[in-house]
Amino acid sequence: xxxxxxxxxxxxxxxxxxxxxxxxxxxxxxxxxxxxxxxxxxxxxxxxxxxxxxxxxxxxxxxxxxxxxxxxxxxxxxxxxxxxxxxxxxxxxxxxxxxxxxxxxxxxxxxxxxxxxxxxxxxxxxxxxxxxxxxxxxxxxxxxxxxxxxxxxxxxxxxxxxxxxxxxxxxxxxxxxxxxxxxxxxxxxxxxxxxxxxxxxxxxxxxxxxxxxxxxxxxxxxxxxxxxxxxxxxxxxxxxxxxxxxxxxxxxxxxxxxxxxxxxxxxxxxxxxxxxxxxxxxxxxxxxxxxxxxxxxxxxxxxxxxxxxxxxxxxxxxxxxxxxxxxxxxxxxxxxxxxxxxxxxxxxxxxxxxxxxxxxxxxxxxxxxxxxxxxxxxxxxxxxxxxxxxxxxxxxxxxxxxxxxxxxxxxxxxxxxxxxxxxxxxxxxxxxxxxxxxxxxxxxxxxxxxxxxxxxxxxxxxxxxxxxxxxxxxxxxxxxxxxxxxxxxxxxxxxxxxxxxxxxxxxxxxxxxxxxxxxxxxxxxxxxxxxxxxxxxxxxxxxxxxxxxxxxxxxxxxxxxxxxxxxxxxxxxxxxxxxxxxxxxxxxxxxxxxxxxxxxxxxxxxxxxxxxxxxxxxxxxxxxxxxxxxxxxxxxxxxxxxxxxxxxxxxxxxxxxxxxxxxxxxxxxxxxxxxxxxxxxxxxxxxxxxxxxxxxxxxxxxxxxxxxxxxxxxxxxxxxxxxxxxxxxxxxxxx
Amino acid sequence: xxxxxxxxxxxxxxxxxxxxxxxxxxxxxxxxxxxxxxxxxxxxxxxxxxxxxxxxxxxxxxxxxxxxxxxxxxxxxxxxxxxxxxxxxxxxxxxxxxxxxxxxxxxxxxxxxxxxxxxxxxxxxxxxxxxxxxxxxxxxxxxxxxxxxxxxxxxx
Numbered sequence: 001x002x003x004x005x006x007x008x009x010x011x012x013x014x015x016x017x018x019x020x021x022x023x024x025x026x027x028x029x030x031x032x033x034x035x036x037x038x039x040x041x042x043x044x045x046x047x048x049x050x051x052x053x054x055x056x057x058x059x060x061x062x063x064x065x066x067x068x069x070x071x072x073x074x075x076x077x078x079x080x081x082x083x084x085x086x087x088x089x090x091x092x093x094x095x096x097x098x099x100x101x102x103x104x105x106x107x108x109x110x111x112x113x114x115x116x117x118x119x120x121x122x123x124x125x126x127x128x129x130x131x132x133x134x135x136x137x138x139x140x141x142x143x144x145x146x147x148x149x150x151x152x153x154x155x156x157x158x159x160x161x162x163x164x165x166x167x168x169x170x171x172x173x174x175x176x177x178x179x180x181x182x183x184x185x186x187x188x189x190x191x192x193x194x195x196x197x198x199x200x201x202x203x204x205x206x207x208x209x210x211x212x213x214x215x216x217x218x219x220x221x222x223x224x225x226x227x228x229x230x231x232x233x234x235x236x237x238x239x240x241x242x243x244x245x246x247x248x249x250x251x252x253x254x255x256x257x258x259x260x261x262x263x264x265x266x267x268x269x270x271x272x273x274x275x276x277x278x279x280x281x282x283x284x285x286x287x288x289x290x291x292x293x294x295x296x297x298x299x300x301x302x303x304x305x306x307x308x309x310x311x312x313x314x315x316x317x318x319x320x321x322x323x324x325x326x327x328x329x330x331x332x333x334x335x336x337x338x339x340x341x342x343x344x345x346x347x348x349x350x351x352x353x354x355x356x357x358x359x360x361x362x363x364x365x366x367x368x369x370x371x372x373x374x375x376x377x378x379x380x381x382x383x384x385x386x387x388x389x390x391x392x393x394x395x396x397x398x399x400x401x402x403x404x405x406x407x408x409x410x411x412x413x414x415x416x417x418x419x420x421x422x423x424x425x426x427x428x429x430x431x432x433x434x435x436x437x438x439x440x441x442x443x444x445x446x447x448x449x450x451x452x453x454x455x456x457x458x459x460x461x462x463x464x465x466x467x468x469x470x471x472x473x474x475x476x477x478x479x480x481x482x483x484x485x486x487x488x489x490x491x492x493x494x495x496x497x498x499x500x501x502x503x504x505x506x507x508x509x510x511x512x513x514x515x516x517x518x519x520x521x522x523x524x525x526x527x528x529x530x531x532x533x534x535x536x537x538x539x540x541x542x543x544x545x546x547x548x549x550x551x552x553x554x555x556x557x558x559x560x561x562x563x564x565x566x567x568x569x570x571x572x573x574x575x576x577x578x579x580x581x582x583x584x585x586x587x588x589x590x591x592x593x594x595x596x597x598x599x600x601x602x603x604x605x606x607x608x609x610x611x612x613x614x615x616x617x618x619x620x621x622x623x624x625x626x627x628x629x630x631x632x633x634x635x636x637x638x639x640x641x642x643x644x645x646x647x648x649x650x651x652x653x654x655x656x657x658x659x660x661x662x663x664x665x666x667x668x669x670x671x672x673x674x675x676x677x678x679x680x681x682x683x684x685x686x687x688x689x690x691x692x693x694x695x696x697x698x699x700x701x702x703x704x705x706x707x708x709x710x711x712x713x714x715x716x717x718x719x720x721x722x723x724x725x726x727x728x729x730x731x732x733x734x735x
Numbered sequence: 736x737x738x739x740x741x742x743x744x745x746x747x748x749x750x751x752x753x754x755x756x757x758x759x760x761x762x763x764x765x766x767x768x769x770x771x772x773x774x775x776x777x778x779x780x781x782x783x784x785x786x787x788x789x790x791x792x793x794x795x796x797x798x799x800x801x802x803x804x805x806x807x808x809x810x811x812x813x814x815x816x817x818x819x820x821x822x823x824x825x826x827x828x829x830x831x832x833x834x835x836x837x838x839x840x841x842x843x844x845x846x847x848x849x850x851x852x853x854x855x856x857x858x859x860x861x862x863x864x865x866x867x868x869x870x871x872x873x874x875x876x877x878x879x880x881x882x883x884x885x886x887x888x889x890x891x
Contacts, residue, residue: 062859082859084859099770099858100770100856105771105857109772190797190799192798192799233805233860236863
């Protein structure tokens with residue numbers, strides 16, 4: 001909801017806001033330039049002395065004005081011809097032209113009305129409203145992303161565009177809120193939507209009817225320092241009924257031209273002070289430095305516009321475009337999609353297209369938008385649900401179960417659930433199963449029983465399509481070959497072999513970093529940005545299904561490294577472990593933000609066995625800030641498969657690795673990594689009590705053993721692996 | 736081109752005999768190229784003693800700028816009711832403003848004076864830009880303003 005409130009005003013008002021902020025930033029320079037160039041009055045100079053000086057030079061002087069910058073301008077008539085100049089208060093002489101700066105005038109008109117009069121003013125006010133909405137919705141997004149308002153300036157991760165966007169936003173937002181609020185106030189004032197300020201002072205006393213008092217003899221002018229002056233208007237020559245009009249920072253009044261007496265005065269009202277303060281805050285006139293700061297902050301907006309569009313495009317790419325998607329209220333078939341990485345959307349798009357071709361009216365939406373009230377014509381609801389992690393809802397299905405639970409009753413339309421997952425995980429399609437179970441408990445009628453798609457299988461999907469077609473009484477042919485992310489070719493530069501002697505041939509493979517284009521770097525796409533713990537998908541020859549491996553290196557290491565064990569009969573691992581330097585593989589990058597050590601100084605307990613050491617070694621290698629890392633590593637035999645055995649002593653010596661505990665499983669007394677943990681129970685419990693973060697990488701059985709061991713170790717402290725997981729202090733990358 | 740029939744503001748302000756006797760008068764104000772934004776102009780009438788009688792036209796719709804039409808503002812206290820219904824757009828540099836009003840015969844040759852106050856953003860305020868007596872013989876005679884008005888004339 002907040003994201004939509006940020007995205008759409010941003011995209012719609014992008015051009016308008018860009019014009020507003022660029023012109024505003026350019027205008028912010030003028031008050032500062034004027035402040036620097038205007039000749040300033042000496043302290044203590046009175047208005048009387050200044051006016052007398054100017055009158056001596058320009059006898060026909062009519063008006064003297066002082067701008068907040070201190071610039072003094074005089075207007076006069078000389079033999080019927082009007083004249084004006086910027087005055088040097090020391091001499092009373094004109095030193096520069098008083099004509100308005102044409103560039104500033106052009107920019108001002110562009111900034112406030114796009115040269116379109118009142119219509120343009122309203123358009124620009126809409127721009128200011130959009131700016132305000134963007135500021136507030138953006139601030140909420142930043143707070144949410146950082147994990148609360150207190151973490152406003154927390155370090156950022158992710159692609160460059162996103163970081164730049166937030167980096168600028170969290171500094172500039174103050175200025176943008178100030179500028180857009182004051183802009184709206186000024187627009188409201190221009191359109192008379194605000195009560196007007198003060199009134200002109202009344203002439204309290206009749207004029208004397210005399211003329212010709214010397215300026216130096218007028219007490220009020222003699223008491224007023226030039227610093228307070230705003231405007232002094234002279235009476236018409238020859239009109240004895242006219243008066244001097246004086247405006248200062250305190251108020252305005254009339255002075256008799258015969259006696260110099262004050263004929264009437266009215267102080268500035270509080271309301272006028274408010275107006276003037278807001279004017280100053282917006283224009284920077286009288287607050288040139290603030291103006292410049294606001295101008296610089298405004299300059300961030302076009303950059304945020306550009307990066308915002310990039311972020312939006314990146315988000316859209318994850319989700320295929322669905323052509324002819326009907327509104328929720330017009331469709332007989334509702335497709336609800338629960339997708340994490342976007343691949344389930346690909347299946348949804350194929351299903352949407354096939355159903356539409358068969359003459360069905362279809363609406364596709366994320367599962368998180370479940371709103372049966374809006375499905376007024378729906379006769380069936382089809383849910384395509386992936387699973388995230390250990391049975392959690394994928395991103396686009398967040399909140400679905402709560403929404404379902406809060407319904408008064410199950411929707412009328414019958415339900416079909418199709419789960420997407422990987423059968424090699426114990427939590428295969430766990431979310432789809434949980435969701436299907438919740439629907440049954442709610443009494444939701446079933447169109448088809450729960451079915452599942454293993455590893456994006458096209459065959460499974462086509463088979464399910466035929467079943468669905470039968471249920472609908474139509475011929476439904478589903479052909480979907482899931483699209484793959486953009487792949488790169490990686491060239492092997494070196495390999496180190498281990499484990500042959502213990503029947504576990506394993507290799508550390510190091511590939512050259514592929515060249516990233518500037519565009520990729522800006523978007524942080526592909527291999528332009530990765531860290532240890534991210535995943536690499538390798539496409540083996542002879543299979544369209546990619547295999548994922550954890551990365552043991554980060555971009556700044558300058559290479560791509562993985563650890564691969566040859567599986568008996570394994571297609572991909574067989575090809576990889578046979579790879580010689582100079583040979584290539586086809587690969588793509590997939591981020592794995594859930595398995596990162598995160599920022600901070602809290603100790604890290606890294607636990608891994610076999611090839612699971614890969615990402616953990618990558619974390620240690622990148623630990624140049626010497627965060628205390630305690631690594632528990634399980635191997636078969638130290639003489640054969642001690643992966644990274646050469647680097648470990650170096651890392652320990654230079655402080656990147658605080659402690660290494662190994663467990664050896666081959667020998668008289670088999671010792672596993674969970675046994676090593678138990679052996680260090682006191683130390684492990686102390687570290688965790690002190691805020692340590694636990695990261696586990698390796699096989700499923702090892703992870704289960706580690707969880708069990710930790711549960712025992714933590715029992716006396718009242719903590720448990722489940723509690724740590726909930727706090728995000730216990731993460732696993734298990735295969 | 737501004738055209739309107741009865742100028743209620745003026746006529747109610749001037750409770751004159753012979754009210755029924757009125758004729759259309761065209762006021763033409765042409766500005767010089769002073770190099771600034773659109774000018775605000777207040778056209779109003781004073782009597783022989785210089786007292787404000789009523790307004791004929793206000794060019795410029797934003798009342799927050801009216802204080803820069805100094806004489807008109809002082810005479811009316813900035814009362815926007817004085818120009819209700821007789822307000823139009825500000826006049827750009829080098830442009831003309833032409834308005835046609837029904838003016839009472841009694842306004843002419845009776846010591847009344849027509850004034851124009853002018854003001855331009857970031858430039859000089861020019862109260863008393865134009866001041867011409869309303870006479871039947873003066874009709875069609877062009878006057879030059881002090882700063883912004885290149886020529887002003889009223890035609891009957």
